[in-house]
Amino acid sequence: MSELINEYLGRLKAALSGADPATIQDALCDAEEHLWTALELAREEKPGIQDSEAVRAEIERYGSPEEVASAYLRIGPRFGASVGVRGASAGRSATNRFFGVFTDPTAYGALFYMFFSMITGIFYFTWAVSGLSLAAGLIVLIIGLPFLGIFLLSVRGIAHVEGRIIEALLGVRMPRRPIFARKGLSWSGRLSALVRDPMTWKNILYMVLMLPLGIIYFTVTFVSLVLSFWGMLRPVLEYGFDLPYAQIDNVAYFTTEWMMPVVMATGVLWLFVTMHMARGLGRMHARMARSLLVRD
Amino acid sequence: MNEMNEAEAARKKFRKELKSGTVSLVLLSILSRAEHPMYGYQITKNIDSGEGSGPDMGQGALYPVLRSLEKTGLLESRVEPSVSGPPRRYYSITEAGRETLVDWTGTWEETRNFVDATLKGDRDV
Numbered sequence: 001m002s003e004l005i006n007e008y009l010g011r012l013k014a015a016l017s018g019a020d021p022a023t024i025q026d027a028l029c030d031a032e033e034h035l036w037t038a039l040e041l042a043r044e045e046k047p048g049i050q051d052s053e054a055v056r057a058e059i060e061r062y063g064s065p066e067e068v069a070s071a072y073l074r075i076g077p078r079f080g081a082s083v084g085v086r087g088a089s090a091g092r093s094a095t096n097r098f099f100g101v102f103t104d105p106t107a108y109g110a111l112f113y114m115f116f117s118m119i120t121g122i123f124y125f126t127w128a129v130s131g132l133s134l135a136a137g138l139i140v141l142i143i144g145l146p147f148l149g150i151f152l153l154s155v156r157g158i159a160h161v162e163g164r165i166i167e168a169l170l171g172v173r174m175p176r177r178p179i180f181a182r183k184g185l186s187w188s189g190r191l192s193a194l195v196r197d198p199m200t201w202k203n204i205l206y207m208v209l210m211l212p213l214g215i216i217y218f219t220v221t222f223v224s225l226v227l228s229f230w231g232m233l234r235p236v237l238e239y240g241f242d243l244p245y246a247q248i249d250n251v252a253y254f255t256t257e258w259m260m261p262v263v264m265a266t267g268v269l270w271l272f273v274t275m276h277m278a279r280g281l282g283r284m285h286a287r288m289a290r291s292l293l294v295r296d
Numbered sequence: 297m298n299e300m301n302e303a304e305a306a307r308k309k310f311r312k313e314l315k316s317g318t319v320s321l322v323l324l325s326i327l328s329r330a331e332h333p334m335y336g337y338q339i340t341k342n343i344d345s346g347e348g349s350g351p352d353m354g355q356g357a358l359y360p361v362l363r364s365l366e367k368t369g370l371l372e373s374r375v376e377p378s379v380s381g382p383p384r385r386y387y388s389i390t391e392a393g394r395e396t397l398v399d400w401t402g403t404w405e406e407t408r409n410f411v412d413a414t415l416k417g418d419r420d421v
Contacts, residue, residue, distance in 0.1 A: 029382070030336060030359035036381035037337040063354015071357035075364040105374075168377040 004055045005035045008065065015069035027072045029173055034062060098272060107275045109169035110282030114221040117285075120165075121214020124158065124207035131155070132204065145191065152194040159203040159293045166293075172286035174294050199295060206292040217281060224274040231267020235260055319361055321404055324370060324389060324397045333374070333386035336362065362387055370396050 009028055016024045035058055042054035062068065101107045131151040138144040163174035185193060194200050234255055237243045244252035255263055326342055327334065334342075339362070340355040365371045370393035377383045389397070413419050 026363055027360070029385075030363075031356060032382050033335070033384055034337050034340070034355065034359070037335070037378070037384065040381055041337075061355050063356040067354050068356035068359075071354075072360040075360040164377075167383055171375055171383075173375075173383055 004052055004059070005032065005039070008035065008059050008062075011065040012068060015065040016072065019069075019073060023072050023075075027068065031062065031068065035059065098276070101272060101275045101279060104275075104279065106169075106171040106282065107279040109171060110278040111221065111275060113165070113169040113282055113285075114217040114278050116165075116169075117210065117214040118218035119214075120162070121210035121212075124162075125211035127158065128155065128204050128207035149187070149191045149194065152191075152200050155200060155203045155207065156194070159206065162206075162289070163293050166286050166289050170282040170286045172283070172290065174290060202292045206289065209292075213285070217285075220281075221274065221278055224270070224277060228267050228270040228274055231263050231270060234263050234267070318404070319358065320365060321397070321400050323358070323361060323365060324393055324400070327371060327387060327389040328394055328397050330388070333388040335384040335386050337384075339387070365393070369393075 009031060012027060012031055013024060016027055035055065038058040039051065039055055042049055042058070043051070046054075063071075131154070135144065135148040135151050138147050166172060167174050234245070238245070238254050244254050246253040322343065323339065326339060336359055340358055343358070344355075362371065362373075366373055366387070370390060371387050372390050373385050373387045375383045375385050
């Protein structure tokens with residue numbers, strides 16, 4: 001089960017201590033992917049099998065942490081973080097990398113995330129702030145504690161979903177960890193574990209931060225896209241619809257003929273810049289989300 | 297008893313060295329025949345289901361080899377989210393990888409022929 005997998009990952013990490021962080025990250029990603037996939041398939045193939053039994057068998061086949069660690073150390077250090085399609089862009093020219101963003105799925109994912117984040121940001125903020133204030137107000141009443149518990153659980157649930165969204169759209173791995181490290185806690189034990197876990201409060205901080213961040217992401221991306229299309233569509237607007245780019249004191253300003261190609265080309269270039277920007281913002285955001293949403 | 301253990305250890309060491317040298321070739325060959333990009337678990341399953349004992353190492357030791365083949369440009373990979381588990385890294389072979397596979401296959405055949413000939417005593421010592 002997940003505890004066994006996490007325990008194995010912990011031992012693997014320990015066996016790799018001293019290696020460069022990128023190698024450690026690779027090794028943990030690979031092991032996590034392999035063991036979870038194996039567990040899923042084992043559940044499908046043998047519905048009656050105990051999770052712990054299946055995981056133990058898979059870990060056996062995967063190799064001891066020391067053995068696996070030494071295999072990674074033999075390969076040697078790797079440079080650069082493992083984010084999405086980094087590998088595909090390595091070793092290409094600067095021009096290729098600049099225009100190559102158009103074929104990068106994570107750039108589209110990030111672009112979509114930037115628009116989407118304003119809506120989720122408003123929702124997260126409202127949820128966190130109203131939940132916290134209601135819980136604070138109700139705490140003196142008998143329903144105060146159960147309400148707090150349900151609210152904090154919902155926060156952890158939302159953080160998990162947001163992690164999945166980030167994984168899908170921004171292509172950055174968000175490790176999944178069980179909320180409760182120990183099994184068989186009583187309700188009061190669970191509540192106090194939730195309250196005392198710094199992760200709960202980090203999740204709330206993330207939800208609050210998402211309002212300003214979402215607005216910034218949306219605005220910056222939207223304005224940048226509009227600018228780009230404004231440039232690209234100049235000839236259609238001016239020659240097709242006779243729309244000037246500016247009108248001041250009854251004087252309409254149109255683009256000079258020789259400037260038209262320049263303006264259009266700038267619009268096209270700006271579209272690429274926008275996609276790079278979205279991807280960059282996405283990476284930054286994912287890094288922040290990793291520290292506030294999940295335990296590494 | 298001690299001798300048995302030593303023989304066993306020596307055999308293990310020989311096996312390990314032999315197979316760690318060929319695992320890159322095996323991985324390239326599997327991915328060159330794959331119709332779709334494959335993720336690590338599929339590749340290890342494919343190896344385990346094959347004839348013979350396969351690479352004499354834990355499945356975990358294949359992943360760093362995949363990473364290193366990617367680093368040298370023989371494979372490429374992309375990460376895709378999976379429905380319920382962590383995202384999966386899908387590997388596929390590059391054009392350079394296919395050329396290398398042809399080259400390495402040649403080297404492998406030469407080595408195999410040489411070793412076979414020596415073992416059978418076809419060559420004069």
